[in-house]
Amino acid sequence: MNKLTMALAGNPNAGKTTLFNALTGARQHVGNYPGVTVERKEGAYQRGDFNAVVVDLPGTYSLTAYSEEEVVARDFLANEKPAVVINIVDAANLERNLYLTCQLLELKIPLVVALNMMDVASDRGMEIDVENLSAFLGVPVLPIVARSGKGLDELMAAAQEMAEGRLSPPDPAKVRISYGDDVDQALLTMTRLIRDQGLLKGKYPSRWIAVKIIENDEALIKEVNEDSLELGIRLLQEADIVAAHLMKTFDTYPEAVIADHRYGFIKGILKRGIITHRYDENRLYTSDKIDRVLTNRFAGPLIMLAVLYSIYQITFSFSTLPVAGVEAVFGWIGGLVEANLGDGPLKSMLVSGVIGGVGGVLGFVPLIMLMFFCIAILEDSGYLARVAFMMDRVFRMFGLHGSSVMAFIVSGGIAGGCAVPGVMATRTLRSPKERMATLLTVPFMNCGAKVPILALLIGAFFAQHQAFYMFGFTILSWIVALVAAKLLRLTVLRGEPTPFVMELPPYRFPTFNGLMIHTWERTWQYIKKAGTVILAISILLWAMMTYPGLSPEKEAVFVQERDRIATLYEVGNETGDKLLQEVDNQQEGAVLRNSFAGRIGVGMEKVTWLSGFEWRTNIALLGGFAAKEVIISTLGTAYSMGETDPEDAGSLGDRLAADSAWSPLVAMSALIFMLFYAPCFVTVVCIAREAGSWNWAFFSIIYSTTIAFILSTGVYQVGRILGF
Amino acid sequence: METISLRRMAKNQRGTITAVRVAGDLGRRIRDMGLVTGTVITVQGRAPLNDPVALRIRGNTLTLRNNEADFIEVEVEN
Ligand SMILES: Nc1nc2c(ncn2[C@@H]2O[C@H](COP(=O)(O)OP(=O)(O)OP(=O)(O)O)[C@@H](O)[C@H]2O)c(=O)[nH]1
Numbered sequence: 083m084n085k086l087t088m089a090l091a092g093n094p095n096a097g098k099t100t101l102f103n104a105l106t107g108a109r110q111h112v113g114n115y116p117g118v119t120v121e122r123k124e125g126a127y128q129r130g131d132f133n134a135v136v137v138d139l140p141g142t143y144s145l146t147a148y149s150e151e152e153v154v155a156r157d158f159l160a161n162e163k164p165a166v167v168i169n170i171v172d173a174a175n176l177e178r179n180l181y182l183t184c185q186l187l188e189l190k191i192p193l194v195v196a197l198n199m200m201d202v203a204s205d206r207g208m209e210i211d212v213e214n215l216s217a218f219l220g221v222p223v224l225p226i227v228a229r230s231g232k233g234l235d236e237l238m239a240a241a242q243e244m245a246e247g248r249l250s251p252p253d254p255a256k257v258r259i260s261y262g263d264d265v266d267q268a269l270l271t272m273t274r275l276i277r278d279q280g281l282l283k284g285k286y287p288s289r290w291i292a293v294k295i296i297e298n299d300e301a302l303i304k305e306v307n308e309d310s311l312e313l314g315i316r317l318l319q320e321a322d323i324v325a326a327h328l329m330k331t332f333d334t335y336p337e338a339v340i341a342d343h344r345y346g347f348i349k350g351i352l353k354r355g356i357i358t359h360r361y362d363e364n365r366l367y368t369s370d371k372i373d374r375v376l377t378n379r380f381a382g383p384l385i386m387l388a389v390l391y392s393i394y395q396i397t398f399s400f401s402t403l404p405v406a407g408v409e410a411v412f413g414w415i416g417g418l419v420e421a422n423l424g425d426g427p428l429k430s431m432l433v434s435g436v437i438g439g440v441g442g443v444l445g446f447v448p449l450i451m452l453m454f455f456c457i458a459i460l461e462d463s464g465y466l467a468r469v470a471f472m473m474d475r476v477f478r479m480f481g482l483h484g485s486s487v488m489a490f491i492v493s494g495g496i497a498g499g500c501a502v503p504g505v506m507a508t509r510t511l512r513s514p515k516e517r518m519a520t521l522l523t524v525p526f527m528n529c530g531a532k533v534p535i536l537a538l539l540i541g542a543f544f545a546q547h548q549a550f551y552m553f554g555f556t557i558l559s560w561i562v563a564l565v566a567a568k569l570l571r572l573t574v575l576r577g578e579p580t581p582f583v584m585e586l587p588p589y590r591f592p593t594f595n596g597l598m599i600h601t602w603e604r605t606w607q608y609i610k611k612a613g614t615v616i617l618a619i620s621i622l623l624w625a626m627m628t629y630p631g632l633s634p635e636k637e638a639v640f641v642q643e644r645d646r647i648a649t650l651y652e653v654g655n656e657t658g659d660k661l662l663q664e665v666d667n668q669q670e671g672a673v674l675r676n677s678f679a680g681r682i683g684v685g686m687e688k689v690t691w692l693s694g695f696e697w698r699t700n701i702a703l704l705g706g707f708a709a710k711e712v713i714i715s716t717l718g719t720a721y722s723m724g725e726t727d728p729e730d731a732g733s734l735g736d737r738l739a740a741d742s743a744w745s746p747l748v749a750m751s752a753l754i755f756m757l758f759y760a761p762c763f764v765t766v767v768c769i770a771r772e773a774g775s776w777n778w779a780f781f782s783i784i785y786s787t788t789i790a791f792i793l794s795t796g797v798y799q800v801g802r803i804l805g806f
Numbered sequence: 807m808e809t810i811s812l813r814r815m816a817k818n819q820r821g822t823i824t825a826v827r828v829a830g831d832l833g834r835r836i837r838d839m840g841l842v843t844g845t846v847i848t849v850q851g852r853a854p855l856n857d858p859v860a861l862r863i864r865g866n867t868l869t870l871r872n873n874e875a876d877f878i879e880v881e882v883e884n
């Protein structure tokens with residue numbers, strides 16, 4: 083049997099996904115800000131022996147689509163003809179939510195209204211006369227609390243009846259909204275024309291088409307013209323006549339008249355005793371009182387900084403132990419392999435490539451989890467929308483949007499984030515240009531993998547002013563990101579800023595379940611990447627740094643040297659062991675220089691000498707493209723230290739400080755390059771996916787590397803002239 | 807009674823929208839969000855740099871930028 087489709091439609095943030103999860107047992111992303119769901123999701127629903135497919139749609143304020151994800155919702159409703167549409171309506175914001183309901187009614191699709199957030203409404207002292215509302219709208223209206231599951235049974239019983247055709251769809255006579263004499267007259271003429279010629283028959287009701295044409299809905303007008311250009315022109319003429327008339331007599335637009343009348347219709351219904359307020363209607367709700375403090379013009383930004391800073395504090399202080407724990411586990415596994423496998427390529431690959439590479443990345447899992455947990459709290463409570471509100475002005479100066487802020491913070495705006503979820507967070511941006519600009523600049527932030535690099539080099543070369551340099555580099559990364567965004571918006575991504583008409587949802591207590599879903603969903607993505615991409619790259623990198631190995635003659639030199647030391651000292655003698663270790667290190671260095679990676683590194687010196695980097699640094703930079711964590715472990719190997727633990731880089735720091743190829747000026751130049759050059763491989767893959775093309779991903783690599791190179795060369799050359 | 811642009815309203819001031827003078831996408835967005843003629847709004851506050859502005863409308867909060875607020879005319883009591 084063909085399964086029936088039930089679609090969930092409604093305003094953004096009305097609770098569609100919460101209901102979807104409750105019905106299907108899915109674990110889709112729920113968040114307390116508008117526009118969380120950006121693509122449609124399907125799930126199976128069963129009730130007794132009734133089976134259906136439930137479709138969760140992106141939220142939409144109106145059927146005249148405004149942004150891309152709203153088009154998804156509208157196209158689905160119009161083209162796929164679901165057996166029933168469950169319209170989720172926020173009871174605490176009834177008037178605005180019914181605006182969409184009116185349009186769904188005009189579309190004459192089988193409709194059931196789910197009056198959600200009844201708990202919020204009753205907290206606010208609102209009582210809603212559900213039966214009368216249902217009578218006025220001409221469709222079933224069922225009160226629910228999607229979050230607790232209250233009322234779902236009754237709702238789904240009604241939805242099933244409607245889907246199976248046992249309830250009649252909306253009665254058009256009952257809900258015919260009058261748009262005033264002038265518009266109504268034009269609608270009458272147009273509807274007749276449409277009906278007579280069977281325009282888009284079976285797809286939309288005739289009157290609905292007429293209304294949309296007068297509303298100047300471009301997508302629909304295009305559809306009409308494709309069906310019949312002649313009639314389309316005729317209809318547009320009619321629409322132009324009313325428009326001109328309205329402008330002349332009332333100084334207003336037809337779409338304004340239509341919106342006014344729709345809201346008038348809703349007000350007319352609600353006035354008839356549908357809502358009773360137990361308290362004064364203008365009373366401030368708890369949420370408003372919280373906002374008085376949190377978005378206060380003076381206290382607001384300070385609190386925001388404090389909140390962001392404490393996230394940083396919490397993640398770093400609480401994750402130190404677990405991170406060390408995970409690393410100990412990998413160290414132990416490495417030790418096991420070391421002890422139980424014979425020397426050879428397999429062992430070397432497992433220890434340096436697999437365990438070193440993947441383990442280094444997985445070591446950050448506890449930190450990442452904690453960070454995502456904190457961000458989930460911000461997201462589910464509704465604070466995020468406030469951050470966007472407060473930061474919009476600053477971001478707009480640089481061609482970005484208030485909603486870009488979160489992507490920046492997730493990526494490491496306070497140091498210690500990750501650009502991968504940051505890049506994904508750009509989905510909430512409505513304008514493709516602003517979104518691209520955000521997408522391309524968030525990788526400049528100091529992600530968790532760059533923090534150890536900063537710690538290493540600052541510790542080695544600028545030890546007296548560590549905090550100052552750390553802070554300075556954080557600020558620098560913001561400046562570079564914002565300026566780069568501005569440049570992009572002035573060149574390849576030129577375009578007008580998009581409006582910031584946004585609702586601030588009421589603060590809500592995050593649910594435990596919701597927090598867990600968020601944290602786990604994102605952490606799992608990170609782990610999955612470590613197990614796939616990073617694993618592959620680590621092995622590749624290991625091979626490139628190991629092969630082709632030394633020629634037999636060169637190898638023989640080291641063997642001779644070892645033999646010489648062995649004859650001079652007894653086994654177990656301290657000086658002898660030290661010397662032997664030294665020879666091992668030298669041999670590793672020689673292997674490295676002769677390896678494919680080493681040769682590439684030497685070749686790169688032709689360009690990188692401008693910034694002051696020598697071949698060993700170049701290898702690390704190449705490795706860092708796979709994952710920034712790799713920079714430290716590669717530097718460690720390259721500077722003859724054997725295995726270097728990324729967390730405990732102190733001794734590597736000493737080595738670098740003593741090395742003739744390094745100086746404070748080189749360190750400064752290297753840091754700048756490492757912070758800003760090409761995003762790591764995983765981020766690039768994400769950029770390609772989110773931007774929808776690999777061209778943007780390549781662009782991202784090239785432009786950021788160019789910026790990094792210019793900056794570091796500038797610093798190095800000017801520094802040299804000034805005599806540093 | 808006096809009609810001013812929404813941008814010029816002070817914090818906590820109340821008024822009734824008398825016109826939304828913008829067509830196209832932005833106009834539609836503004837109206838879809840419930841800012842239509844006859845709606846009573848109160849300015850709840852402004853962001854730290856004076857822009858955007860937060861409005862209380864029918865018990866809920868809506869934000870928009872000053873250059874979007876310019877299109878909205880409001881009748882306020884002096
Ligand atoms: N108090 C209360 N909160 C709810 C209820 N249903 C949903 N919420 C909360 O409302 C917020 C929005 O829920 P979502 O399910 O993400 O809303 P949505 O309609 O899918 O939103 P978009 O995907 O952005 O269109 C979340 O914080 C939910 O926890 C309810 O019945 N009562």
Ligand SMILES: [Mg+2]
Nearest residue numbers: 098099118119
């Ligand atoms: Mg959703």
